[in-house]
Amino acid sequence: xxxxxxxxxxxxxxxxxxxxxxxxxxxxKPSSLSFSEVxxxxxxxxxxxxxxxxxxxxxxxNGRVVMELAPQxxxxxxxxxxxxxxxxxxxxxxxxxxxxxxxxxxxxxxxKNPRPMKAGKRSLPQEFTTSARRELGFVAxxxxxxxxxxxxxxxxxxxxxxxxxxxxxxxxxxxxxxxDVASDSGSGAELYVVIGHAPRHLDxxxxxxxRVVQGMPLLSTxxxxxxxxxxxxxxxxxxxxxxxxxxxxxxxxxxVKLEAIKSESASxxxxxxxxxxxxxxWYKVPAGYVEVCNIPxxxxxxx
Amino acid sequence: xxxxxxxxxxxxxxxxxxxxxxxxxxxxKPSSLSFSEVxxxxxxxxxxxxxxxxxxxxxxxNGRVVMELAPQxxxxxxxxxxxxxxxxxxxxxxxxxxxxxxxxxxxxxxxKNPRPMKAGKRSLPQEFTTSARRELGFVAxxxxxxxxxxxxxxxxxxxxxxxxxxxxxxxxxxxxxxxDVASDSGSGAELYVVIGHAPRHLDxxxxxxxRVVQGMPLLSTxxxxxxxxxxxxxxxxxxxxxxxxxxxxxxxxxxVKLEAIKSESASxxxxxxxxxxxxxxWYKVPAGYVEVCNIPxxxxxxx
Numbered sequence: 001x002x003x004x005x006x007x008x009x010x011x012x013x014x015x016x017x018x019x020x021x022x023x024x025x026x027x028x029k030p031s032s033l034s035f036s037e038v039x040x041x042x043x044x045x046x047x048x049x050x051x052x053x054x055x056x057x058x059x060x061x062n063g064r065v066v067m068e069l070a071p072q073x074x075x076x077x078x079x080x081x082x083x084x085x086x087x088x089x090x091x092x093x094x095x096x097x098x099x100x101x102x103x104x105x106x107x108x109x110x111x112k113n114p115r116p117m118k119a120g121k122r123s124l125p126q127e128f129t130t131s132a133r134r135e136l137g138f139v140a141x142x143x144x145x146x147x148x149x150x151x152x153x154x155x156x157x158x159x160x161x162x163x164x165x166x167x168x169x170x171x172x173x174x175x176x177x178x179x180d181v182a183s184d185s186g187s188g189a190e191l192y193v194v195i196g197h198a199p200r201h202l203d204x205x206x207x208x209x210x211r212v213v214q215g216m217p218l219l220s221t222x223x224x225x226x227x228x229x230x231x232x233x234x235x236x237x238x239x240x241x242x243x244x245x246x247x248x249x250x251x252x253x254x255x256v257k258l259e260a261i262k263s264e265s266a267s268x269x270x271x272x273x274x275x276x277x278x279x280x281x282w283y284k285v286p287a288g289y290v291e292v293c294n295i296p297x298x299x300x301x302x303x
Numbered sequence: 304x305x306x307x308x309x310x311x312x313x314x315x316x317x318x319x320x321x322x323x324x325x326x327x328x329x330x331x332k333p334s335s336l337s338f339s340e341v342x343x344x345x346x347x348x349x350x351x352x353x354x355x356x357x358x359x360x361x362x363x364x365n366g367r368v369v370m371e372l373a374p375q376x377x378x379x380x381x382x383x384x385x386x387x388x389x390x391x392x393x394x395x396x397x398x399x400x401x402x403x404x405x406x407x408x409x410x411x412x413x414x415k416n417p418r419p420m421k422a423g424k425r426s427l428p429q430e431f432t433t434s435a436r437r438e439l440g441f442v443a444x445x446x447x448x449x450x451x452x453x454x455x456x457x458x459x460x461x462x463x464x465x466x467x468x469x470x471x472x473x474x475x476x477x478x479x480x481x482x483d484v485a486s487d488s489g490s491g492a493e494l495y496v497v498i499g500h501a502p503r504h505l506d507x508x509x510x511x512x513x514r515v516v517q518g519m520p521l522l523s524t525x526x527x528x529x530x531x532x533x534x535x536x537x538x539x540x541x542x543x544x545x546x547x548x549x550x551x552x553x554x555x556x557x558x559v560k561l562e563a564i565k566s567e568s569a570s571x572x573x574x575x576x577x578x579x580x581x582x583x584x585w586y587k588v589p590a591g592y593v594e595v596c597n598i599p600x601x602x603x604x605x606x
Contacts, residue, residue: 146592172500197475201590219528224520287504290448
């Protein structure tokens with residue numbers, strides 16, 4: 001067991017907060033603190049409380065998945081999801097798909113008799129990208145990326161930009177709106193969550209609108225569907241959605257109070273550097289680089 | 304459901320086999336064939352049969368996981384695993400760890416009374432990297448990478464190299480040898496499999512020695528351990544290993560006959576291009592890039 005315990009190399013040594021190096025160059029100095037130590041040491045002012053208005057609670061028979069919505073990137077989709085949640089549209093719908101190393105997806109399983117909507121919408125203009133405006137609070141990573149000119153974080157979400165447009169990136173746990181061939185055929189009434197290696201080729205092709213912040217294993221360990229694209233072949237294999245609610249609509253005792261490291265804080269920068277050049281006795285070669293989707297969430301229950 | 308079906312965008316259009324572009328540049332022409340269509344059209348000569356001597360069969364109560372070993376990269380570890388399998392060392396050991404978005408790991412759960420070995424070894428010199436020799440058959444990708452000077456494939460395995468050394472990369476489904484702090488403290492007696500986004504910072508820090516080629520969901524859907532690093536906290540949560548065997552030691556009727564696209568074939572190149580610039584009506588913006596860990600396995604049952 002001692003070998004196993006050591007795999008993550010959590011013990012640490014040596015000082016340094018080096019800048020990232022291009023690929024193939026010698027890596028920077030190992031970080032003096034580990035990722036988790038940086039978070040532990042972060043001052044209260046470097047954390048932000050997650051707003052209940054932006055939290056989506058998915059209730060399953062065996063537990064709850066909490067997602068944070070990103071109205072900065074997909075305001076119309078987020079507004080529609082709030083509307084649909086408020087009219088209880090999702091309650092009793094199904095998780096219909098679990099595809100290995102790809103996505104879990106839910107929606108209305110009944111194509112012939114689709115569930116009616118009240119104020120909610122079945123389709124919306126696409127929000128694949130948004131204006132790369134200053135108010136987005138995009139914090140760039142110095143690390144180069146193959147899929148985008150620049151990657152970084154905004155409001156705790158992994159993102160990318162090219163100077164004109166900005167978009168969320170398809171990292172593990174990201175939530176998006178399933179769509180048909182037409183760009184404007186999604187609305188958030190069907191949602192998917194990434195459960196495998198980041199399918200970054202979907203960036204700028206689908207509307208991403210949030211991220212799972214709690215309960216991810218309830219989705220990632222679902223039995224894989226045996227049909228094409230991981231769809232469950234029998235209705236009884238589908239997973240029932242008890243309800244989907246917006247946090248601010250729940251009684252306070254049912255809300256979970258979460259906080260996240262602010263993307264623009266010194267602690268965030270320090271935590272990323274601790275991932276870029278891991279210190280300690282276990283790591284023999286620091287990577288000198290960190291990819292946007294290899295940066296874990298910095299979210300915890302409020303303290 | 305129609306929105307959901309469309310998510311992967313499997314329908315196709317337009318010709319073209321464009322070269323990769325740097326990030327931020329306009330993408331290449333969409334590919335005329337999809338990834339799966341390229342594989343379907345691949346001539347028999349572009350496939351290689353997986354050798355039973357290189358296949359490791361992990362039997363669990365609910366099914367079998369098959370791994371292909373990479374003796375080209377980790378000859379000593381692979382030889383030791385063959386020895387351990389032949390002396391039935393693994394039989395009755397446990398999967399002791401399942402960490403969300405990271406790894407599943409197995410080995411001897413009994414630290415105090417470790418299971419004896421016969422000819423097998425508990426530690427070996429590290430094989431984190433190997434000489435970047437011609438015989439490795441390294442096929443480079445034109446796509447730049449953040450973690451390594453160059454990435455590519457060799458013998459069907461995702462890999463990287465810097466002109467002097469070559470190494471396997473920690474993509475989804477890769478198999479490695481757990482180790483303690485000392486570089487030479489692993490031997491393959493404890494193995495881990497990547498079940499999340501590629502932890503590429505482990506590259507060059509651990510001996511990778513193969514890849515899961517069948518049965519991956521049996522590992523990726525295991526309940527996550529609730530202890531630190533995803534360890535199961537109670538012995539009864541651990542998953543029993545019925546046996547681990549080398550394919551060539553099995554009676555033929557128990558062998559699975561698999562074949563893989565040769566990394567050096569035209570079909571391989573074409574399949575990668577189909578991922579780099581996805582065609583069809585669904586994709587609005589081809590990525591113009593593909594990351595080494597975003598290239599799925601090209602393995603199937605022999606036809």
